[in-house]
Amino acid sequence: MSAWETVIGLEIHVQLATKTKIFSAASTAFGAEPNSHASLVDLALPGTLPVLNREAVNMAVKFGLAVGAEINRRSVFERKNYFYPDLPKGYQTTQLAEPIVGTGSMEVVLDDGSRKTVRIHHAHLEEDAGKSLHEDFHGMTGIDLNRAGTPLIEVVTEPDMRSAEEAVAFARALHSLVTAIGVCDGDMSQGSLRFDVNVSVRRKGEEKLGTRTETKNLNSFRFMEMAIRKEVERQIDILEDGGSITQETRLFNGDTGVSRAMRSKEDANDYRYFPCPDLLPVMLSEEQIIELKNSLPELPAQRLVRFVEQFGLSDYDARILSSDLATSDYFEAVVKLSGDAKLAANWIMGELAAKLNAEEKAIAACPVSAEHLAELIARLKDNTISSKIAKQVFEGCWNGEGSPDQIIEARGLKQVSDSGALQKMVDQIIADNAAQAEAYRAADEGKRKKMFGFFVGQAMKASQGKANPQQLNELLQKALEG
Amino acid sequence: MSLHQHTLTELKTLLDGGDISSRELTDYFLARIERFDGELNSFVTVTAEQARSEADAADVLRGKGEAGLLNGLPIAHKDIFCTNGVRTSCGSRMLDNFISPYDATVVKKMRAAGAVMLGKTNMDEFAMGSSNETSFYGPVKNPWDLSRVPGGSSGGSAAAVAARLAPAATGTDTGGSIRQPAALTGITGLKPTYGTVSRWGMIAFASSLDQAGPMAQSAADCALLLQSMVGHDDKDSTSLNRPVDNYLADLDKPLAGLTVGLPEEFFPASLDARIAELTRETARELERQGAKVVSVSLPSVKLSVPAYYVIAPAEASSNLSRFDGVRYGYRCQDPVDLMDLYKRSRSEGFGDEVQRRILVGTYALSHGYYDAYYLRAQKVRRLISDDFARAFEKADVILGPTSPEVAFPLGAKKDDPVTMYMADVFTIAVNLAGLPALSMPAGMIDGLPAGVQLVGNYFREGQILNVAHRYQQATDWHRQAPAFGGEQ
Numbered sequence: 010m011s012a013w014e015t016v017i018g019l020e021i022h023v024q025l026a027t028k029t030k031i032f033s034a035a036s037t038a039f040g041a042e043p044n045s046h047a048s049l050v051d052l053a054l055p056g057t058l059p060v061l062n063r064e065a066v067n068m069a070v071k072f073g074l075a076v077g078a079e080i081n082r083r084s085v086f087e088r089k090n091y092f093y094p095d096l097p098k099g100y101q102t103t104q105l106a107e108p109i110v111g112t113g114s115m116e117v118v119l120d121d122g123s124r125k126t127v128r129i130h131h132a133h134l135e136e137d138a139g140k141s142l143h144e145d146f147h148g149m150t151g152i153d154l155n156r157a158g159t160p161l162i163e164v165v166t167e168p169d170m171r172s173a174e175e176a177v178a179f180a181r182a183l184h185s186l187v188t189a190i191g192v193c194d195g196d197m198s199q200g201s202l203r204f205d206v207n208v209s210v211r212r213k214g215e216e217k218l219g220t221r222t223e224t225k226n227l228n229s230f231r232f233m234e235m236a237i238r239k240e241v242e243r244q245i246d247i248l249e250d251g252g253s254i255t256q257e258t259r260l261f262n263g264d265t266g267v268s269r270a271m272r273s274k275e276d277a278n279d280y281r282y283f284p285c286p287d288l289l290p291v292m293l294s295e296e297q298i299i300e301l302k303n304s305l306p307e308l309p310a311q312r313l314v315r316f317v318e319q320f321g322l323s324d325y326d327a328r329i330l331s332s333d334l335a336t337s338d339y340f341e342a343v344v345k346l347s348g349d350a351k352l353a354a355n356w357i358m359g360e361l362a363a364k365l366n367a368e369e370k371a372i373a374a375c376p377v378s379a380e381h382l383a384e385l386i387a388r389l390k391d392n393t394i395s396s397k398i399a400k401q402v403f404e405g406c407w408n409g410e411g412s413p414d415q416i417i418e419a420r421g422l423k424q425v426s427d428s429g430a431l432q433k434m435v436d437q438i439i440a441d442n443a444a445q446a447e448a449y450r451a452a453d454e455g456k457r458k459k460m461f462g463f464f465v466g467q468a469m470k471a472s473q474g475k476a477n478p479q480q481l482n483e484l485l486q487k488a489l490e491g
Numbered sequence: 492m493s494l495h496q497h498t499l500t501e502l503k504t505l506l507d508g509g510d511i512s513s514r515e516l517t518d519y520f521l522a523r524i525e526r527f528d529g530e531l532n533s534f535v536t537v538t539a540e541q542a543r544s545e546a547d548a549a550d551v552l553r554g555k556g557e558a559g560l561l562n563g564l565p566i567a568h569k570d571i572f573c574t575n576g577v578r579t580s581c582g583s584r585m586l587d588n589f590i591s592p593y594d595a596t597v598v599k600k601m602r603a604a605g606a607v608m609l610g611k612t613n614m615d616e617f618a619m620g621s622s623n624e625t626s627f628y629g630p631v632k633n634p635w636d637l638s639r640v641p642g643g644s645s646g647g648s649a650a651a652v653a654a655r656l657a658p659a660a661t662g663t664d665t666g667g668s669i670r671q672p673a674a675l676t677g678i679t680g681l682k683p684t685y686g687t688v689s690r691w692g693m694i695a696f697a698s699s700l701d702q703a704g705p706m707a708q709s710a711a712d713c714a715l716l717l718q719s720m721v722g723h724d725d726k727d728s729t730s731l732n733r734p735v736d737n738y739l740a741d742l743d744k745p746l747a748g749l750t751v752g753l754p755e756e757f758f759p760a761s762l763d764a765r766i767a768e769l770t771r772e773t774a775r776e777l778e779r780q781g782a783k784v785v786s787v788s789l790p791s792v793k794l795s796v797p798a799y800y801v802i803a804p805a806e807a808s809s810n811l812s813r814f815d816g817v818r819y820g821y822r823c824q825d826p827v828d829l830m831d832l833y834k835r836s837r838s839e840g841f842g843d844e845v846q847r848r849i850l851v852g853t854y855a856l857s858h859g860y861y862d863a864y865y866l867r868a869q870k871v872r873r874l875i876s877d878d879f880a881r882a883f884e885k886a887d888v889i890l891g892p893t894s895p896e897v898a899f900p901l902g903a904k905k906d907d908p909v910t911m912y913m914a915d916v917f918t919i920a921v922n923l924a925g926l927p928a929l930s931m932p933a934g935m936i937d938g939l940p941a942g943v944q945l946v947g948n949y950f951r952e953g954q955i956l957n958v959a960h961r962y963q964q965a966t967d968w969h970r971q972a973p974a975f976g977g978e979q
Binding site for chain 1: 572573579581586589591592593595690691692693694695697698699725726727728729805806808809811812813814815817818819829833853856857858861865
């Protein structure tokens with residue numbers, strides 16, 4: 010048992026899924042030619058002014074409502090002043106003293122099924138910066154302002170998490186929440202969610218928080234977990250050697266697994282925040298908030314409860330299947346068409362998840378439609394195919410060979426349930442393996458069980474897997490035991 | 492009477508009556524600029540070719556019966572307004588190479604009304620100054636006395652109109668930058684209610700104070716120009732969304748029933764007695780026309796200079812951060828690294844006064860000072876607004892001097908910024924409160940024009956234009972022109 014307790018707080022940048030930027034009409038689409046989505050405003054040309062995108066406000070409010078937070082009827086944009094080449098105005102327009110979303114909380118289900126509440130300190134609206142490109146410019150730096158002005162909410166938690174697992178569980182829950190309510194596309198590879206982790210350690214029983222470090226810009230759950238573990242180890246090593254922690258910002262390299270100090274508190278910028286005089290305070294009416302509340306879809310937490318109650322799923326299965334909207338929708342479609350929630354859950358979390366993982370595909374891009382999976386389950390249930398054959402059929406669907414029925418037909422995979430044909434086969438097998446049959450009959454109950462598998466295997470081989478397993482068992486048993 | 496002696500309103504009548512074409516008028520003023528501006532230095536850029544083609548287009552439109560409010564009238568724009576395809580320097584080396592790819596809303600609207608742009612006028616660098624001596628393009632001279640300043644920051648626009656090189660011009664006013672140069676050059680200038688004229692495309696100095704307005708020979712001219720400048724603009728979040736007033740309709744309305752307030756604080760013992768007297772004489776003229784004159788008090792106005800010189804530099808320090816040598820504008824030669832690029836581009840690209848204000852503003856917003864300076868100044872701002880609100884319970888308009896002095900010699904205050912700032916005492920309270928105010932010539936002192944200021948309640952531009960117009964119907968101070976440029 011470690012003598013140390015880890016304390017973690019998170020700051021999460023969530024890119025909002027608006028079509029246009031927070032203060033300009035330029036597109037937020039990812040991956041365009043550099044600077045092709047940078048308007049006069051995004052380039053910060055002299056004389057240009059920001060105009061607030063109301064959709065970004067609506068999305069921030071939706072998020073706040075989804076975490077049960079106070080929604081501030083009045084919030085204020087401020088300027089955070091600092092120089093950086095990809096920050097075109099020389100300041101970031103953000104919120105500080107009066108953010109749009111006040112205190113809220115999220116309940117997270119951990120792997121062991123226990124529940125943990127993480128308090129949210131606040132969430133504020135702000136604009137993203139552009140990107141500095143260091144390659145291909147012969148020692149110079151290129152600036153791409155396509156991302157500049159993309160709307161973000163920065164979600165700031167209280168230091169409520171006590172381990173990397175808890176932090177990752179919270180991060181995953183947040184990811185599933187923001188995608189479920191449609192305010193973020195959730196694409197981590199494009200930086201749609203980025204995590205800053207504040208980590209400190211203290212001796213167990215100690216009340217005072219230890220000095221914390223902040224590791225910035227982690228864009229995968231795996232890196233986040235690695236970064237936290239490494240940082241906890243680093244801090245404990247220093248403290249156990251009698252050293253002290255420096256309050257600093259650190260950068261983590263996911264490829265090498267090494268973090269390094271970026272800047273300490275002493276040389277931190279004085280951002281000279283002040284209310285942005287180009288923007289009016291954001292005012293929200295009761296009606297607007299109620300309207301947004303009514304527009305919220307079912308939240309992942311609500312869906313989890315429903316999946317348990319409606320489909321009789323285990324907590325674990327329900328949690329995985331309710332984690333993101335695309336998976337939930339797929340699951341519910343398969344259940345509706347096949348009428349079997351248990352089989353649907355098993356297939357989606359088993360075969361389907363494995364294939365998606367192996368090919369790094371999102372469920373939205375899954376080549377097996379919900380209709381096909383439902384049809385496959387139906388064929389399983391009506392004994393047309395065995396579960397072993399079903400996996401072959403699934404492969405066929407994945408590879409685009411057609412519907413399960415077409416594949417079963419084309420490949421001749423229909424289960425053999427004709428008792429006459431099966432009886433003939435069983436007789437043949439016992440004749441061919443007379444010695445084993447003799448041994449079986451001489452064996453006691455316990456040994457027989459093990460030996461029975463040999464005959465099943467022979468029969469399946471002979472039927473190319475198509476024998477109806479239940480029928481086969483019965484016939485074999487009868488033949489062997491006489 | 493030579494063409495240049497006419498007011499804008501009179502020129503409009505000539506154009507409307509077919510007595511002259513826009514092309515003739517435009518060529519006439521271009522010739523005056525060509526002849527006299529070498530000495531005056533009121534223009535940074537003259538867009539002669541573009542002006543001629545705009546004039547021709549205006550003449551065609553007039554022929555088709557599609558003339559707008561300003562059709563064919565030549566005007567000049569302060570070089571703070573972005574003009575598509577034309578250098579927009581803001582009086583700074585920083586933007587000496589900046590060709591704007593878009594038009595400011597003011598420019599667009601006036602062009603849509605048919606105005607012809609003669610060129611871009613000189614100004615204090617980034618509108619920071621009260622003498623037009625901080626321009627990268629050199630000081631503008633006052634046409635009444637070439638050894639004196641024209642005031643600032645819209646000094647180029649003021650001098651060009653005063654010398655009749657342009658019938659009218661646009662200006663911007665953050666702390667008096669339309670009214671003070673108008674007063675020092677003997678012309679009429681109006682700063683509208685904050686939010687009335689769009690700030691889109693107007694290079695920001697202090698965003699919460701900046702407001703564009705017209706500068707011309709008369710109040711009627713200003714009304715004509717203002718009519719084409721105002722209106723809600725989706726591109727400016729601080730632009731007010733209210734119906735556009737008709738500024739021309741009530742110009743002639745008699746003044747009977749009007750109450751004029753004279754604030755005691757605008758007549759301190761230290762004020763030049765001649766300026767105090769001509770301001771009071773203006774009040775008497777209004778009385779003669781039926782107005783009632785009362786005394787009002789604006790006790791917090793004395794705090795306006797320190798409050799302004801915190802708020803304006805604070806906003807400016809942030810607004811001017813975008814001039815970093817990265818995307819456009821001045822970039823230093825061969826920077827060794829990023830910090831060198833920033834430091835040298837900004838040190839070499841900005842002049843002393845701009846750097847001084849960036850430093851002051853940066854300091855005022857710094858951690859530990861913010862509450863003592865910026866927040867305090869914002870509280871003073873509220874007190875000043877409250878003072879005006881109380882005064883407007885007693886009076887319809889407020890009258891006072893525009894500037895405590897007439898045009899001073901070039902170089903006289905160059906090294907004494909505080910004395911320079913103190914001279915803004917009568918104008919900046921109006922910006923802090925966001926009120927409309929007009930300066931008009933009301934007398935001469937030692938051969939130099941002196942101006943008075945009319946402050947109106949919010950959205951009462953029409954009322955102060957009416958008062959000024961009635962005054963100008965009874966007096967001829969606004970028709971006085973300097974000897975410079977007297978002949979064509």
